[in-house]
Amino acid sequence: MSRSSLPAEPPVATPRRRDVPPLVDVLDGLRVVSIPLHTKFRGVTHREIALLQGPTGWGEFSPFLEYEPHEASRWLASAIASAWEDWPAPVRDQVAINATVPAVAADRVASVLSHYDGCRTAKVKVAEAGQTLQQDVDRVAAVRATMGPDARIRVDANGGWTVDEARTALSRLCAYDLEYAEQPCATVEGLRDLRIALARQHTDVLVAADESIRKAEDPMRLALLEAADVAVVKVAPLGGVRAALEVAQRCGLPIVVSSALDSSVGIAAGVALAATLPQLPFACGLGTVNLFEGDVTVERLVPQDGVIEVRRPAVDEAALDRWQALPDRVEWWIQRVHACHDVLIS
């Protein structure tokens, strides 16, 4: 069946009301941590994370602070799914991981990459507000120089370019041999138009979609419009491992599993999703614990020799105490859980 004739199905799997435990159970044992990052990432210097404990384990609830309850409620559904349901059975026991390079100056690239043991793929942030295309080119050039000719390099613009800017930027950046460009333009139509424009000018760069899936009311529109070559699928914004798996299966594109600047609790859910996929042609963006100065598990889920083993590390009470957020922030997160829970049961 061609992608344009996919059957009309309901948009992304939102949790059914009967699957949502009572608020009192969700809040029981809630912990909130604030973990410093050694390298600023998307403006974040301290990552605040709420952790829920349920019958099947811990779940991570860490929507970025600016997200409103409607969007953040999917992240709560994901945390609840991890803490109250089993994950699907894995078909692999390890997952290849990419290094993630924030929008740092070119002379800091080698230091960032040194945190990623054995990773042969790097994702490089580009189109950061206030920076120039030349800074992007220098950063990507530094990644290529550090990793060598056999490494795979992808860029992520977080929708920061217009179609014309993306065309110009990618025709320069493709000199460094790009695996793909993630969310070069903000809209699905922009991605579609860019794919056409790149093909016309013979710029050989694949287009991947991230925000057009994780922030979309209907992630399937992307496939219907043939707007991307690759789908980036993230557990938390899509409502959990099983909901994300459904998106991955339905969209009909090669999948990259990525994360949301999670602690090892959230990364374990991403690894569980990646482990269920029969085809995993790209390294996954699940290495961001390496950007943190601390973590909440006994053994951090970070890549070793370029891979993460499929496992669910135990949460460490001492680490929860060490990174415990201040009381006013804990109260803020309790209110946030409350607001998101209201959305889920409404």
Ligand SMILES: O=C(O)CCC(=O)C1=CC=C[C@@H](O)[C@@H]1C(=O)O
């Ligand atoms: O995919 C990766 O290499 C790591 C995750 C990552 O890049 C992101 C995590 C969280 C927020 C985003 O700005 C960013 C992304 O856009 O993919």
Ligand SMILES: [Mg+2]
């Ligand atoms: Mg992205």
